Amino acid sequence: MICRQDDPGDKATLQMSLLLPNDTMSWGPGTLRSRAAVAGGLERQVWREDRPFSSYLFGFAAGAFQHTTEKHGQTELTYLSTTATPERLGRLFAPTASMLQFFEQKAGVSFPQRRYVQLHVDGSAAQEATNFSVLGDEVLAPMLTTPEEDWAIAHELAHQWWGNLVTCADWTHFWLNEGITTFMVAAWKEHRWGRPAYDHELAILQRRADEATAAGLDVPLTYSWGYPSLRLRRAITYSKGALFMDRLRRELGDEVFWRALQRYTRAYAGGVVESRDFQRAVEQASGHDLQALFAKWVY
Numbered sequence: 542m543i544c545r546q547d548d549p550g551d552k553a554t555l556q557m558s559l560l561l562p563n564d565t566m567s568w569g570p571g572t573l574r575s576r577a578a579v580a581g582g583l584e585r586q587v588w589r590e591d592r593p594f595s596s597y598l599f600g601f602a603a604g605a606f607q608h609t610t611e612k613h614g615q616t617e618l619t620y621l622s623t624t625a626t627p628e629r630l631g632r633l634f635a636p637t638a639s640m641l642q643f644f645e646q647k648a649g650v651s652f653p654q655r656r657y658v659q660l661h662v663d664g665s666a667a668q669e670a671t672n673f674s675v676l677g678d679e680v681l682a683p684m685l686t687t688p689e690e691d692w693a694i695a696h697e698l699a700h701q702w703w704g705n706l707v708t709c710a711d712w713t714h715f716w717l718n719e720g721i722t723t724f725m726v727a728a729w730k731e732h733r734w735g736r737p738a739y740d741h742e743l744a745i746l747q748r749r750a751d752e753a754t755a756a757g758l759d760v761p762l763t764y765s766w767g768y769p770s771l772r773l774r775r776a777i778t779y780s781k782g783a784l785f786m787d788r789l790r791r792e793l794g795d796e797v798f799w800r801a802l803q804r805y806t807r808a809y810a811g812g813v814v815e816s817r818d819f820q821r822a823v824e825q826a827s828g829h830d831l832q833a834l835f836a837k838w839v840y
Contacts, residue, residue, distance in 0.1 A: 552593035622661035649803030669700035720782015801826035
């Protein structure tokens with residue numbers, strides 16, 4: 542399957558033809574355009590995505606799925622699994638509709654697809670794709686006893702805007718995908734569970750960023766050289782990126798900050814971005830010269 546892993550800014554449409562056993566349920570990029578029987582007890586299912594996406598987001602799933610579906614406005618939410626019952630799926634993914642509404646409001650952009658699928662699997666997977674996410678039971682199950690542990694659903698759903706719809710031009714600007722999304726998880730937790738939940742998330746992120754500093758890796762968000770480990774790279778790209786978003790929020794105040802994020806998301810929806818695009822959108826929305834702040838954190 543083609544994937545220009547080192548070029549996230551190169552977006553493309555995709556038509557995918559899957560040859561599957563009869564009566565197999567599948568999910569792929571875009572919409573299911575056709576299904577037709579072929580010889581040998583098989584059928585061909587054709588999926589097509591007409592909106593360009595980065596190729597690292599292309600994927601598909603096929604199997605004998607248990608599933609359940611609900612509606613949020615014009616968006617159909619579907620939950621799939623080969624191991625969990627529909628009742629368990631409904632419990633695990635119960636926060637999804639409220640999260641979707643929250644992210645739509647903060648983005649100023651409606652959910653970019655007519656349908657969003659979350660595929661429940663064994664293990665600890667957490668990965669976004671064009672119009673679905675893969676989530677492991679190990680990251681979901683804690684919510685059944687501690688509902689505040691809803692970060693994985695929130696993170697992958699937020700990527701449908703910040704990462705999928707608005708995508709970094711190259712990995713130098715990867716914090717625009719992951720730092721903003723990690724911050725939006727904290728923002729969701731504040732909205733759903735109160736300010737202490739937001740502060741708790743920020744404290745976790747600060748500890749992770751401090752680990753990078755202790756390892757001699759207090760680098761700008763656009764640092765493009767080698768990292769000694771994936772853990773330390775994430776401490777910068779995810780954690781420091783989210784902390785910078787919080788710093789901007791405190792600098793600008795809530796009203797201006799959220800207006801700036803909306804301006805950025807609307808302006809670049811469907812496109813690719815570099816850090817200076819984000820800076821420009823925030824400065825235009827706020828009327829502030831933020832060069833010194835961006836120089837310190839980003840460049």
